[in-house]
Amino acid sequence: MIISARNQLKGKIESIQEGAVNAVVVLKTSGGEVISATISMSAVKELELAGGREAIAVIKSTEVMTGVGDLKISARNQLDGEILKVEDGAVNAIVTLKTNAGSLISSTISRSAVKELGLAAGVKAKAVIKSTSVMIAVE
Incomplete structure (x- = not known):
């Protein structure tokens, strides 16, 4: 699979919480990061997702927010x-x-946000991603 999404985190599915229409799929990367994805139940079935299955969390850089400090x-x-x-x-x-677990996450944000947040190399920050912005892929 070759796609343009910059962020592709490989791991194993840790759990799937099924609902009537959607499911929350929790993927744990080899570095120990936990990524939640809200996807349709039909996608869960079509991809034959199950606990322990290897998968990839795919996130476009435009869907990643960057924050600093304690975010609630x-x-x-x-x-x-x-x-x-x-x-x-x-x-x-x-x-x-670069996450504490070693993954690289790219975000596309406005230059004004970069300036307002004081973002530069060496600054401690967080990549923030809504679970509905995470896609799950399998090979």
Whole structure:
């Protein structure tokens, strides 16, 4: 599978909480990060997802928020780490964060947000991702 989504975290499915229409799939990466994805029950069945199955959490960089400090928000996925680099564009910047477990997460955010948050290499930050923004892929 070759896709344009920058963030692809490999791991094993730890659990699946099934609902009438959607399910919450919890994937644990080899580094120990836990990623929650809310996907349809039909996708769970079509992909034959089950506990212990290897899978990939796929997240577009435009769906990743970057925060600093103690965040009290509803997003299930908050990965602590440190900013490795900030690549400035005309309007947006690409922020690369190395999580405490060693994964690289890219986020595309506005240049004004980068400035307001004081984001630069070496700054402690969090990658924040709503579970509805996480896709699950299998090979």
